[in-house]
Amino acid sequence: MFELPLVRNTKRVRTVRKLRYQYINTLYQEYRRVQSSATANSTLPTPENSAAEEASDGDHDSADATSRRRRRKRRLLSVLGHAETDTDLSDAEAEEGNDDAEQADSEKEFFTRHEKPQETFEVWNTDRQKTVPMNTSTLSYDTCKQIERRAQKRLSAGMGHISKNADQHFRAMRDGYEIVAETPESHHLAHITQLNELLHVNIMKGRWDIAYRCFSILIRLPGVDIRSMWGPGARILRELSSTDKGLGTSEEFLGWLSGIYSSRSNFNQAMNFLMDPVFRCGSKTHTAKFVVAWLWELLFASCPDGTEHFSEEDPSNRKLLRLIERLSEMVLIPPYMEDPEIWFIFAVCHLVSADQLSQRFISTKSRTSELERDISRNQVTQHITNAHNCIRTCETKKGDFSFPRRIIEEQLACFEKRLYQNNDDLTASDPESEFGLGNEQENLDTQNVLGPGMSSMIDEEDNFFGSAEQVHFGFDSDSST
Template sequence: MFDLDLQYFMEYRKMRGSHYERVSDLYVEKLKARNKDVVKYVMKNCSNKASDMKLNDETSEKRKKRKMGTAGSEDHQPNEHKKTKGKSYKSSLFGIDCSPNEEDVKKRRIPPEETFEYWYQEPDLNRNVSRNVTSSRVKYDEPKEEEATDGEETEQKTGQDEQQEGEMFKKGRLTFLQENSRSVLTSELYVRKNGLELLPKVTVDRNHILAMRGPGVLSRHQITLYELLFQNIFKRKWRLAYRCFTMMIRLDDVDLRGLWHLGIEILQRLTEEEAQRKYPDLSPYDLNSQNFLQMDKQQQQQQRRSDFDFEEGEFSSRDNPFINKDNQLHEWYAVNYPSFKMLGSVKIFWTFPVPQRFGTKETSPLHVRHQIWNLIMQRKFDLVDEKLGSLLLVPPYAKDGMFHYLQGVSYQYRASLLSEDYVSAGMNSEEIEKLIADAKKCFSAALECGFVIPEDLLEGEYSILKSRLYDLNSKYDSEPEYVNSEDLVDSSDAEQRGETGNSAMDSFTGLSNDMFEDEFERFEKNLGSTKRNRNPDSEDEYEEEDVWDQQHRRYRNADSDDE
């Protein structure tokens, strides 16, 4: 038994190397005495040095075979130690567990509070981010084991080198999770669990990137187009500015919400040039109020009906390409950039203030105001009522006094146009009075929202409208009152005298201005008396008619002073 144990020990010493020669004599003596405590002590000290010993050729070849998976059962000898994870070794000769103690493992660990600065100071942590190479594509070269030759010993990694290799693997794993993990929470949990912190995300302004990217062809073209656009606008070269604008809106990095005002201005100026070319005698007022759009449209409708017998509803604005392009651009902005839609990832090349681009929850977009005002100036009142009727039901338009004011201006402008037509045509004024009442409601709603209204200007407009309505009502009430039998002349007598009129109003044509004014004042007095006699029980109507008479007289006196 002793000879067998001694033989195994000598083979074990030969396999491990010459390091065991210094303890062989002591081990042999203690082995004879069967002192198991000493044997454990000696083997423990020897096993701790096992990781620092040098392997021979046979051991290295067997180790390679085990890694490649080609080692068979015959390669595993009873005197061969097995290497496991965590640098745990077990002697097959004596059955002694030679794994390191827990205290040694704890000493090798780095406290979490000491890893933060090391994490940020590590130069190789994000070395592949700048190259746009993910860590999954990076191959870490494993250290090759040097083959030992006869008479030469190869150096093996120490425990400190293995610890550094494990730390590098852990850092590579953390970097991989941070860059390529599908679940952000999983990667953050893994990183923070290991006592580390996440690197902050670097946000760089796109303008700065394009400015630094000098050789970029596309960026230089964008800057050149933007400069040419403003130069042509300042020089009033609207055709060239229109070409620059059409090229810029086709680029991906240009935010159209920041260029809406430039596009609308260019399209309107092109429309004016087209109108001046067709109508050289057009007044500046018609150009500013865009009344020529209605005239041009009516002429085109008549031409199409006469040439092709088309219906009125089949008229298209494509006959004149610049007539309604500004409205079409407004519609496109309203559909693609509503105020309540907050876009997250949008490429913005030229930065503008946020409310100017697309508005906020409390601020309405400027291009919507501009669109409503253009529709009012173009006298498209039905379209104005349709758009404002839907906008005033939702925020931020419902709380914006500007849109209530625009609705009131639309009503008042329509009433002013109708009063001119009705006075000349002799029609009723009920619709005009209804429009004036609606305009007052809209103006009061705008005042409640905090919008400032020019009250003096509005009062002047009201007085003009009331004077027109008074003339219209006086015409209706005075015609049956002043037609009598004496004024009626036989047609045969009229032909002999050369007179063609048969009413009392025709008798005023030959009067002078002073006589006409006297006769007109007499008509007004008789008109007031007839109105009061019709409703003797209504005191409110008396007061209302007196107010109307006073306002009309004040208006007439003001006109006489101006003359």
């Protein structure tokens, strides 16, 4: 009923998948060759350079080396029995320089020929100048079989050392047969199946104690991949950690996963034949989802709990500072430096810090000196500047990540305004007066001194962005109202 938290990738599965993509790419190349030759026969032939013209260009040495290499490959292929015609030899020679690339990136080469779904969703080409005539050319049955035989000959040279089981699976897949997946019937697998079903059923019914027992047993069984069930585990710990202080929290669990399963760890394909999916374990180009969930959990835990006064001893404030330090280190290395969601979390952290520090500045304004107030202003301004920089960086990164930039900018402008308001303006009940400037402003050289013929950019009767209501972004940005 539910997907088992197992990774079933053996050496045979990896070999068959590699041969599958190589065979498809070879068929595509043979088809392109047949199509190009058919198109060339319908046009006038183009004269080539003569031997004298080639010699005059000084290409004698390169031509001799190429001919020697072709003769050597022709002799080797004839010994192996894989070359029957000159056409096969010419095809093998043409693909000589790309053999290593095909062996290593056959899957990438296959997917580069296909457009991504997110790039073609609801995109209609209405420009008549870009229309392409429909390809109505067909292939005969003999030509299709000839293409298949050539592709099989080109792959047969690299299939001499694969296992018999993998060879049978590949031949069945090549001939169009459907391979039934193996269903090993063992007590161990049946035990995992029953526990997995009990886990999901009890989560849906809200029986967190029983779900925790199933989860704790599952993660201790051999062969179970904990990265495929971190979502249910985090939900169970979130529900039980508030009542049972002896259990670990979801933040600690996700942090442990992020530390154990690092995307920077080396993976030896020659010794470990279990290949994890990218969306599950992460890579140097993809951020693991449990890492992103862990950062969001840390951000929610570091948000203020509604207290009015800011305190350095508050655990949530210390968590926020540690989170900012951790993010500042993560964005320096891949894959986090190219992930727009990581930069957005970084921007929100600076936004929360600016909110807390601006509230602290308001509450301690009457008890601090001018120098201390300047230091507090600089701290708030620095966090606001860092938030703007992170937002701009997030927009420049690739990815379909969208966020309400206007709301965030309004919040940042509101936090900056708090630094130059009087206490009477902060306690006013009128929402418009909250965004207006006080009558008695402090004499700051960089803020309030206007040159001749210049007017203030902030309207006295309305807020900075033209709306009378204050925008809240997930939490109370101004607890004094």
